[in-house]
Amino acid sequence: xxxxxxxxxxVFLANCGKYGVPSIVITQADSAQDYxxxxxxxxxxxxxxxxxxxxxxxxxxxxxxxxxxxxxxNFFKLVIVFLSHLRHSFIIFKKIRTYLKQTSxxxxxxxxxxxxxxxxxxxxxxxxxxVGHSHVIYNPRRNLGLSRIIVSLAMNCSLNxxxxxxxxxxxxxxxxxxxxxxxxxxxxxxxxxxxxxxxLAAQDDNPAPDIIYIGRLVKIKKQDVLIEALGxxxxxGLKPKTFFVSGENDKGNPYYVQLKQQIxxxxxxxxxxxxxxxxxxxxxxxxxxxxxxxxxxxxxxxLVPESFACHTPIVVPDAGGAGELIEDGVNGLKYKPxxxxxxxxxxxxxxxxxxxxxxxxxxxxxxxxxxxxxxxxMTELRKRFEQLLEN
Numbered sequence: 001x002x003x004x005x006x007x008x009x010x011v012f013l014a015n016c017g018k019y020g021v022p023s024i025v026i027t028q029a030d031s032a033q034d035y036x037x038x039x040x041x042x043x044x045x046x047x048x049x050x051x052x053x054x055x056x057x058x059x060x061x062x063x064x065x066x067x068x069x070x071x072x073x074n075f076f077k078l079v080i081v082f083l084s085h086l087r088h089s090f091i092i093f094k095k096i097r098t099y100l101k102q103t104s105x106x107x108x109x110x111x112x113x114x115x116x117x118x119x120x121x122x123x124x125x126x127x128x129x130x131v132g133h134s135h136v137i138y139n140p141r142r143n144l145g146l147s148r149i150i151v152s153l154a155m156n157c158s159l160n161x162x163x164x165x166x167x168x169x170x171x172x173x174x175x176x177x178x179x180x181x182x183x184x185x186x187x188x189x190x191x192x193x194x195x196x197x198x199x200l201a202a203q204d205d206n207p208a209p210d211i212i213y214i215g216r217l218v219k220i221k222k223q224d225v226l227i228e229a230l231g232x233x234x235x236x237g238l239k240p241k242t243f244f245v246s247g248e249n250d251k252g253n254p255y256y257v258q259l260k261q262q263i264x265x266x267x268x269x270x271x272x273x274x275x276x277x278x279x280x281x282x283x284x285x286x287x288x289x290x291x292x293x294x295x296x297x298x299x300x301x302x303l304v305p306e307s308f309a310c311h312t313p314i315v316v317p318d319a320g321g322a323g324e325l326i327e328d329g330v331n332g333l334k335y336k337p338x339x340x341x342x343x344x345x346x347x348x349x350x351x352x353x354x355x356x357x358x359x360x361x362x363x364x365x366x367x368x369x370x371x372x373x374x375x376x377x378m379t380e381l382r383k384r385f386e387q388l389l390e391n
Contacts, residue, residue: 007382007385008103008107009037009108010100011041012110012119013044013111016048016111016112018048018277019215022049024135025049027189028378028381029053035381041058041059043060044064046062063096067114093121100123107385109131109133116132116154116159117154121158129388130158130161131160131162132155134164134169135165135186135300136172136299137172149175152175155173156175159180162180163182163184168299168321169300185372187376187377187378188309188368188374193306197310200282201283209284209287210289211243211291211351212290213244213245213291214281214285214291214306218248225294227266228262228340230271233347239268241273243275245277246275282309285310289357290312290357292314294338296319296322298321299321301316308365308368313332317334317337318335330363
């Protein structure tokens with residue numbers, strides 16, 4: 001890359017949380033120099049991602065304005081939340097525009113719908129091109145399909161190019177925005193994760209669950225499907241030790257309360273542990289016999305390549321980005337979405353067949369080294385940035 005000119009990219013970050021997007025942003029920041037991409041970051045607040053990027057020595061400008069932590073699914077409530085934050089949004093828009101005028105980047109790069117709209121419009125007002133990375137699958141039935149249409153129209157108006165983390169994420173968009181959307185899968189530092197996982201797994205004090213689920217405790221993740229499947233296995237006398245790795249395990253989270261009640265009803269308290277947020281969960285993941293996903297609306301869940309890197313077979317629903325990444329019986333197992341009995345059958349197979357677990361894990365690691373590495377991701381990212389600038 002030494003003969004290639006550097007591309008200066010401003011990245012606007014707002015309310016990215018601790019999971020999913022942050023891991024990709026951090027991996028990109030750590031690899032950008034090798035691909036002549038000069039990332040500079042604009043953060044709405046001093047949040048988790050701000051501190052992680054600062055620890056890497058990244059240049060992060062803080063705007064000091066809040067955005068909604070989550071948008072409700074009800075369309076009318078969505079409008080109310082949007083209007084109530086209109087003043088903050090306008091202030092953020094002006095601050096981004098000021099920053100862009102002062103720094104004159106080649107591109108603005110964003111990762112969620114708030115960032116796409118506010119950042120994209122600010123960039124457009126400065127004559128700077130913008131590219132948004134879409135990480136989610138939009139539901140064509142939510143609010144009678146109106147939410148998907150409005151989001152797609154907003155992205156089409158504010159962004160010059162869209163990148164989607166999977167074909168499933170791209171296909172969930174509506175109308176003309178899909179024509180300027182390209183698939184660029186998420187990335188993880190596979191070799192680094194493998195080394196860390198092996199090192200942590202070698203420590204005797206690192207717990208070894210039979211089943212592990214890493215992800216936020218929210219309804220869209222559908223951990224209740226796994227718990228119901230564990231209840232089915234328990235009736236057969238199979239009671240695997242299961243860990244839920246997440247930071248929202250308190251009584252202030254209604255979904256956590258619901259899960260605890262479900263566990264109590266099924267008599268599984270002794271076999272299920274909520275660990276809380278774990279900064280480095282790869283040791284537990286490497287020691288687990290099986291990792292599980294239940295969400296059907298994730299664009300490209302990080303747990304898939306991370307499980308590949310940790311040599312842990314994974315079970316996913318046959319839907320969304322996870323279903324796209326897994327070839328059933330080759331690099332993992334798939335089950336019928338939202339069907340605890342189907343999930344229980346897949347878990348039973350893996351828990352009772354060590355040879356199958358090893359075969360799936362080996363195939364998965366081989367695929368991860370070809371498809372989800374930093375090299376593959378950053379090369380494609382650089383290619384799309386250049387394409388947008390040339391056009």
